[in-house]
Amino acid sequence: MIKIRATLESNEVVIRELIIDENLTLEDLHRLITKNFNLGDFEMASFFQTDCDLNLGCEISLFDTSQTIGESLVMNQVIISTLLYSSETQLIYVYDFLKMWRFHIQYVEKVVSLENTNLYSIGKMPSEAPKFTFESDKKKGEYDSFREEFDDFDEFKGYEY
Template sequence: MTYKIRAILDVENDVIRDILIDKSNNLETLHKVIANAFGFNGQEMASFYRTDNDWNQGEEIPLFDMSDAGESISMSTCIIEDTLKNDGDKLIYVYDFFSMWTFYVELTEVKSLPEDNLNLPKVVFAFGDAPETAPEKEFTSDNFNDDLDFDNDDFNEFGGFENIDDYDF
């Protein structure tokens, strides 16, 4: 089976790519195809993020296994058909954490195509050009200090802290 996946770059003007890919490929292959389809070399760090229908970011699927034991999830261990199971399933893809290129990725169609005439994966639709530089992203959070019930005087009850060598453990 072949999956048709739409990737939309999060920039002011529409930049879209539709990709045909075999469902048995892993997310690392999809990462390389998306990066190349938008004119990137694919050499930067990247991650996919599971998401719901409202594009709320969930679990990270990093390019490489970052765990000490080497048993954590990564793009190479996630098969596309296990990650995107139904039409409309979505992922957020972030490429190059310094520039924060962000893409909205969605499974748009599952096709049964003859294997002999396909060179998968391949880009089957392209609209728009990626800008030279990534748009600036502003990451903000709620001010959690407002929710905490203490002030700086609470930390001075130990007589201040200047050097860890002053303490005998």
């Protein structure tokens, strides 16, 4: 059994520490998270591997959405302990791709077996998902050679629509 911390990325503090068998799959972890955060069972979700700076890596989806069957990683094929095994390992969990609920999932520690899977709960889930803008690292006013290539391009030759 391992203890994990799931933190909702929002303006409000919403944290759950959960216990789960590390030999279960990410699909089981997905179910545990949706249960403890009072989320529905019928939305798409994905886990993303991350580095120490939380840069997104490989996606592990709930269903195989690739063109060729078996080409992508699926939650029911990935054992939790292969991704969460030390305090340096973490994941990003995204639930409901329209609302974009994002959670930071961290390994806390290995624990002895406990009956209760929810150790503690801080905060209540907001009624709406927080609004995030995904911006590039490029600063405003920074030189962009791609845009410069098309500055003189006028497909409509001055026609206003």
